[in-house]
Amino acid sequence: MLVAENIQKLRSALPTGVTLIAVSKTKPAEDIQEAYNAGQRDFGENKVQEMAAKYEVLPKDIRWHQIGHLQTNKIKYLAKFVHLIHSVDSLKLLKEINKEAIKNQRVIPCLLQVHIAQEETKFGFSKEELVEALRSEDFKSLLNVRIDGLMGMATFTENEDTVRREFLYLKNLFEEIKASFFPISVHFKELSMGMSSDYKIAIEAGSTMVRIGSFIFGERIYSINQ
Numbered sequence: 206m207l208v209a210e211n212i213q214k215l216r217s218a219l220p221t222g223v224t225l226i227a228v229s230k231t232k233p234a235e236d237i238q239e240a241y242n243a244g245q246r247d248f249g250e251n252k253v254q255e256m257a258a259k260y261e262v263l264p265k266d267i268r269w270h271q272i273g274h275l276q277t278n279k280i281k282y283l284a285k286f287v288h289l290i291h292s293v294d295s296l297k298l299l300k301e302i303n304k305e306a307i308k309n310q311r312v313i314p315c316l317l318q319v320h321i322a323q324e325e326t327k328f329g330f331s332k333e334e335l336v337e338a339l340r341s342e343d344f345k346s347l348l349n350v351r352i353d354g355l356m357g358m359a360t361f362t363e364n365e366d367t368v369r370r371e372f373l374y375l376k377n378l379f380e381e382i383k384a385s386f387f388p389i390s391v392h393f394k395e396l397s398m399g400m401s402s403d404y405k406i407a408i409e410a411g412s413t414m415v416r417i418g419s420f421i422f423g424e425r426i427y428s429i430n431q
């Protein structure tokens with residue numbers, strides 16, 4: 206019952222208005238079911254096929270969040286059911302999501318991922334790239350994707366000042382982008398930032414969605430080819 210306890214602990218610590226995404230990547234369906242039984246409905250995965258397999262066997266009212274880098278050829282596996290894609294990091298990807306959304310006769314909610322960390326390995330738009338994409342005619346023609354906000358990952362470091370600075374940068378950018386491109390949107394309101402190690406700092410900086418894995422489910426064990 207550890208999973209249920211951890212969920213309750215987090216729930217009572219999160220301010221209202223902050224959604225808890227339980228990151229269940231690498232964890233078996235039984236762990237997800239345990240969290241579900243504790244009332245959790247939002248789950249995050251980073252591998253499309255893993256998410257699709259879990260979708261098939263778990264309760265259909267689970268809201269599935271794609272949080273990891275998404276390849277265009279994988280969109281078709283999640284287009285039918287995904288609740289929110291947090292990791293849109295190019296206009297090209299957004300166009301492909303739009304195509305699959307049309308095939309499935311739906312609108313797919315997305316967040317645009319911004320590169321805020323020092324590590325080069327992390328994905329995401331720079332501020333300049335983001336503004337350029339949002340200004341483009343291509344973007345304006347995409348009617349089957351909806352932009353609900355921004356997502357970012359801070360540098361993996363013990364230095365809390367660095368993490369705080371990066372989250373505040375993203376919060377600022379969020380407000381600027383909202384004012385410039387989505388002034389009357391009721392949907393552009395999500396700021397997905399914060400993981401097990403830094404969610405408290407993220408919430409102080411204005412996060413509305415925290416993506417928490419190891420705090421809930423324990424450390425992940427990766428096989429050599431993951």
Ligand SMILES: *Cc1c(COP(=O)(O)O)cnc(C)c1O
Binds near residue numbers: 230251416417420
């Ligand atoms: C794995 C992952 C998380 C959760 O990480 P924890 O440290 O286990 O909480 C959050 N966001 C993304 C994008 C991830 O890949």
